[in-house]
Every structure is written in C-alpha cells, then in structure tokens.
Amino acid sequence: MAPRGPGGPTSLVPCAAALLLALGVERALALPEICIQCPGSVQNLSEVALFCKTSKLTLHARCCLDQKGTILGLDLQNCSLKDPGPKFFQAHTAIIIDLQANPLKDDLVNTFHGFTQLQTLILPQNVSCPGGISAWNTITSYSDNQTCQGQRNLCNSTGDPEMCPENGSCAPDGPGLLQCLCADGFHGYKCTRQGLFSLIVFFGILGSTTLSISILLWETQRRKAKAS
Ligand SMILES: *[C@@H]1O[C@H](CO)[C@@H](O)[C@H](O)[C@H]1NC(C)=O
Numbered sequence: 001m002a003p004r005g006p007g008g009p010t011s012l013v014p015c016a017a018a019l020l021l022a023l024g025v026e027r028a029l030a031l032p033e034i035c036i037q038c039p040g041s042v043q044n045l046s047e048v049a050l051f052c053k054t055s056k057l058t059l060h061a062r063c064c065l066d067q068k069g070t071i072l073g074l075d076l077q078n079c080s081l082k083d084p085g086p087k088f089f090q091a092h093t094a095i096i097i098d099l100q101a102n103p104l105k106d107d108l109v110n111t112f113h114g115f116t117q118l119q120t121l122i123l124p125q126n127v128s129c130p131g132g133i134s135a136w137n138t139i140t141s142y143s144d145n146q147t148c149q150g151q152r153n154l155c156n157s158t159g160d161p162e163m164c165p166e167n168g169s170c171a172p173d174g175p176g177l178l179q180c181l182c183a184d185g186f187h188g189y190k191c192t193r194q195g196l197f198s199l200i201v202f203f204g205i206l207g208s209t210t211l212s213i214s215i216l217l218w219e220t221q222r223r224k225a226k227a228s
C-alpha cells in the first residue's frame with residue numbers, strides 16, 4: 001500500500017474550500033471590472049468627477065460609486081477604446097458616462113440597451129448619440145466631443161397607445177429603446193396567453209422525468225427478474 005502523507009487527498013479538501021472562500025471574499029470587495037479595465041482614474045476636472053463630488057459619492061479608479069458599490073458614473077475617456085467591450089453592461093446603472101477621446105466605431109445602439117438611468121453621455125465628436133435626436137432632450141456638439149443630455153422616455157413621447165398589446169405595458173429600455181411588459185398573469189407573444197406558464201413547464205418536465213426513470217427502473221427490474 002502506498003504511504004499517504006499530510007499532502008494527500010484528504011487534506012486537499014479543506015485547502016480548496018479555504019481558497020474558494022478567499023476568492024469569494026476577494027470578489028465581493030473588488031471593484032467592478034469595467035472600473036479598472038482602463039488604467040488611471042477619473043480626471044480631476046471631468047464631468048464625472050464633478051457629478052461625483054456634488055452628489056457626495058466616492059471615486060474609485062474610473063468609476064463613481066454609491067455606498068452599496070453601484071456604479072453611478074463612469075469615465076472612460078482617453079482609453080483607446082474601439083468599442084466599449086463586453087464588460088460595459090456592468091455600468092447600466094450609471095447616470096453619467098464619459099467616452100470622449102476614444103476611436104469608437106459608430107454603432108452604439110445596442111451598447112446602451114438597458115441603460116435606463118443614463119442622463120448624460122459624453123462621446124467623441126464623430127460618434128452620434130445612441131437612439132438619435134428623438135432619444136434625448138439636448139444634443140450638443142463641441143470641437144472635441146458631443147454631449148447627449150436628458151434621456152427621453154419613448155413610451156410617452158410617441159403618444160401611440162397601440163405600441164404595446166392590450167394586456168401589456170410600455171417601459172423604457174435605454175436610449176431610443178423600449179420594451180412591452182406583460183401584465184401579471186399574462187405571457188407570450190402580444191401577452192395574449194393567460195395562466196402560470198412556467199409552472200406548467202416545470203411540472204411537465206418533472207412529470208416526464210419521473211416517468212422515464214420509472215420506465216428505466218421497471219425495465220432493469222424486469223431484466224433482472226428474467227436473468228434470475
Ligand atoms: C485634484 O484635485 C484636488 C483637490 O480637489 C487636488 O488636491 C489635486 O492636486 C488634484 N490632482 C490633480 C492631478 O490635479
């Protein structure tokens with residue numbers, strides 16, 4: 001029999017648990033990755049710094065955060081960004097975002113999907129505001145940048161009551177975007193179906209799983225019975 005030292009498999013288990021715990025704690029304390037993906041910190045005199053100071057929030061790396069760690073401001077100016085990247089959605093709670101002085105490509109419509117709180121967006125001069133002129137109260141062009149200010153709620157600016165189906169309601173979903181939410185108890189395309197859809201699916205799957213396990217057991221039992 002092979003000798004089993006203190007480094008054997010049994011002592012590995014608590015070690016791994018401790019490591020996982022440490023990683024978990026680390027993750028809880030860490031800043032959202034979007035705040036640190038670009039080196040440096042929020043520029044002293046930027047709009048995001050100003051906002052953070054007047055709202056009595058705290059600056060960390062490229063973000064302005066509240067006490068709970070929610071991102072309310074993001075300053076990614078001068079980060080050599082061609083696009084905001086896959087982590088950008090972490091900032092969907094932001095009220096102000098600065099992306100100026102980046103070589104951005106001009107297709108930001110889906111980038112801001114879900115950014116319903118956004119009120120001030122600062123972009124490079126050659127990038128247009130997402131959603132266009134109807135999505136913002138004011139769009140201003142300067143020589144070095146462009147600001148999109150005051151996100152409009154499309155649900156009531158178009159004044160079209162037919163936009164969402166009868167048992168659905170309209171909700172904003174980011175600049176130039178809206179969604180139709182079905183009323184309680186309704187689901188499906190155009191919110192026309194009633195009932196607890198997810199429960200039916202759940203019990204349906206559970207039921208068929210139970211059935212197949214029963215058949216399997218019955219089959220094996222039958223074979224065993226035959227063999228003996
Ligand atoms: C940023 O502002 C603070 C005071 O508001 C000042 O003490 C500090 O020197 C400034 N930093 C830079 C890099 O300008």
Ligand SMILES: *[C@@H]1O[C@H](CO)[C@@H](O)[C@H](O)[C@H]1NC(C)=O
Nearest residue numbers: 039040043077078079080101
């Ligand atoms: C942008 O960043 C570079 C270094 O990455 C720095 O040299 C330059 O001064 C910055 N420009 C502005 C406008 O802050």
Ligand SMILES: *[C@@H]1O[C@H](CO)[C@@H](O)[C@H](O)[C@H]1NC(C)=O
Nearest residue numbers: 102103104105106124126127
């Ligand atoms: C804006 O200009 C920069 C260079 O200054 C370029 O890299 C970028 O592709 C341009 N974006 C658009 C949408 O034209």
Ligand SMILES: *[C@@H]1O[C@H](CO)[C@@H](O)[C@H](O)[C@H]1NC(C)=O
Nearest residue numbers: 047122142143144145146147
């Ligand atoms: C936009 O650029 C102008 C100069 O063209 C500058 O004065 C202004 O401070 C910039 N706005 C922001 C929000 O950085």
Ligand SMILES: *[C@@H]1O[C@H](CO)[C@@H](O)[C@H](O)[C@H]1NC(C)=O
Nearest residue numbers: 151152153154155156157170
């Ligand atoms: C329309 O939007 C304004 C804010 O822009 C809001 O105060 C108002 O309640 C909205 N009306 C409806 C019907 O949603």
Ligand SMILES: *[C@@H]1O[C@H](CO)[C@@H](O)[C@H](O)[C@H]1NC(C)=O
Nearest residue numbers: 165166167186190191192193
């Ligand atoms: C909307 O709900 C009402 C009752 O709540 C129902 O009578 C009506 O048929 C529903 N409309 C549609 C299009 O499903």
